[in-house]
Amino acid sequence: MENFDVKDLANNKVEEIALDSDVFGIDPNYYSISDLVRWQLAKRRNAIQCVKGRSDVSGTTRKNYKQKGTGGARRGSLRAAQFRGGGIIFAPKPRDYEFKLNKKVKRLALRSLLSLKIKENKFVIVNDINIDEPKTKTVVNSLNRLKLDDALVFDVDAFSNFAIASKNLNNVKVLSVAGLNGYDILNYSNLVVTKSAVKMIEERLKD
Numbered sequence: 001m002e003n004f005d006v007k008d009l010a011n012n013k014v015e016e017i018a019l020d021s022d023v024f025g026i027d028p029n030y031y032s033i034s035d036l037v038r039w040q041l042a043k044r045r046n047a048i049q050c051v052k053g054r055s056d057v058s059g060t061t062r063k064n065y066k067q068k069g070t071g072g073a074r075r076g077s078l079r080a081a082q083f084r085g086g087g088i089i090f091a092p093k094p095r096d097y098e099f100k101l102n103k104k105v106k107r108l109a110l111r112s113l114l115s116l117k118i119k120e121n122k123f124v125i126v127n128d129i130n131i132d133e134p135k136t137k138t139v140v141n142s143l144n145r146l147k148l149d150d151a152l153v154f155d156v157d158a159f160s161n162f163a164i165a166s167k168n169l170n171n172v173k174v175l176s177v178a179g180l181n182g183y184d185i186l187n188y189s190n191l192v193v194t195k196s197a198v199k200m201i202e203e204r205l206k207d
Helices: 032-045 103-119 135-144 161-170 184-189 197-206
Strands: 003-007 012-016 123-126 151-155 170-175 192-194
Touching: 012 192, 032 103, 032 151, 032 170, 103 151, 103 184, 123 197, 135 161, 151 161, 151 184, 161 170, 192 197
Parallel strands: 003 123, 123 192, 151 170, 151 192
Antiparallel strands: 003 012
16 A cells, blocks of 8 residues: 555644555445444443333232133233233333444454545544643644544544543544444544554454
């Protein structure tokens, strides 16, 4: 793959580095991207709906009618669904929506997203994001110099001054390489990666 420019936060070219074409230069596989996002959203889905069934309702367990001779149906419990205060039939219960997704599909989807950002010219590599003080104004000025409306930033450290200062901004999110995920990459137009993070991403996503 051709060399890629490395910039500083003032948008000045510092150097060039070679990117691994197997990670940053593949043809995007949109099916794997779709599977990754569905898997990620299913994992975070909080299914807490819960309604009491017949066994959950508090009430007497005595037999309310004698078995024969009433001329009516033989109803064995006052907690049955047809009585007021009875349990709900087939009541919804908490469940887990997570499903299995192979590691190869996850890596393929992430490589596809990274390659797609490069093809769309929405990928920026910076030498570092070190700032002296955690000031939001410094982060805003850096984005303006880089000509970015929003940015998902990947760095080795997710607790740097830059990361702390960006918490006040809705259009900036800083993650460590360990937090690399498809949903956030799709959620932001621009992807900013530090030079040290690039090497870690390449090591993580290689087959």
